[in-house]
Amino acid sequence: MAIFKILTVVLLITGCTSQKDSAYIKAKTAHDKGLETIKNAPEPYRSKIADSMQKWIPVFKEVYVNDQKNRLVGYGFTKSGLQEQRVLDSENLKIVTAYLDTYGWPAVTDMGFIGQRAVGMVIQHAPLATQEKYYPSLVKAYTWDPHLFETLALLEDRINMRNHRFQYYGSQVVAYQGKQVLYPVYNIDSLEIRRQQLGFKMTMADYMKFLRADWNAEAYKQKLPELVTAFKVSDSLGVHYNW
Numbered sequence: 001m002a003i004f005k006i007l008t009v010v011l012l013i014t015g016c017t018s019q020k021d022s023a024y025i026k027a028k029t030a031h032d033k034g035l036e037t038i039k040n041a042p043e044p045y046r047s048k049i050a051d052s053m054q055k056w057i058p059v060f061k062e063v064y065v066n067d068q069k070n071r072l073v074g075y076g077f078t079k080s081g082l083q084e085q086r087v088l089d090s091e092n093l094k095i096v097t098a099y100l101d102t103y104g105w106p107a108v109t110d111m112g113f114i115g116q117r118a119v120g121m122v123i124q125h126a127p128l129a130t131q132e133k134y135y136p137s138l139v140k141a142y143t144w145d146p147h148l149f150e151t152l153a154l155l156e157d158r159i160n161m162r163n164h165r166f167q168y169y170g171s172q173v174v175a176y177q178g179k180q181v182l183y184p185v186y187n188i189d190s191l192e193i194r195r196q197q198l199g200f201k202m203t204m205a206d207y208m209k210f211l212r213a214d215w216n217a218e219a220y221k222q223k224l225p226e227l228v229t230a231f232k233v234s235d236s237l238g239v240h241y242n243w
Helices: 002-011 022-040 056-068 079-103 113-124 128-144 146-162 188-198 204-210 217-230
Strands: 173-176 179-182
Touching: 022 056, 056 079, 056 113, 079 113, 079 128, 113 128, 113 146, 128 146, 146 188, 179 217, 188 204, 188 217
Parallel strands: none
Antiparallel strands: 173 179
């Protein structure tokens, strides 16, 4: 289904800096169109969701759209967009954490595919303490729902990066010396294999292109020690679910 492709792409969004130009305007137009499609799309799992939980479908569809309102692949926030997004993120986080504290991490049959993705994205953009609090709940959910692999990988990488640990799946890009570079990765030689085994279809070259960042594996290996020092990355291993 087209909606699954749109949701998968949006899940991988990472903020970067760029000037507002024709490319930005084109990207923003496509972005807004995609959100409108999601907003109006029927929930593919609606028939499998209990009547008592149907109320959450429109709630989390709105959460999803609001989470992504000002987040564009490869572009940073405008000043007004950043201010608006902070308000939306705060409101979304209240809704999501209230749900998680009551029901735990949702299955698609609890609130739908769109809602499950919405929960994951809001936690991705939450404070570190919140991410660490709900990470065990996500791991538990992943054991019976392997479709959560993207959410698990991104959350692990974000938590580890914020704790100055190596990331495992290469999902996080950071600014360094005026360019977007891959945050230090654990055992870089096996990165592609780890990603494939978990379920990622996109290669690192395609992923970095998607994020509007340059990628050369050999050059990255040479620069990795410098990046480790620059970002004060610890040798201690971070959070990682050994599937």
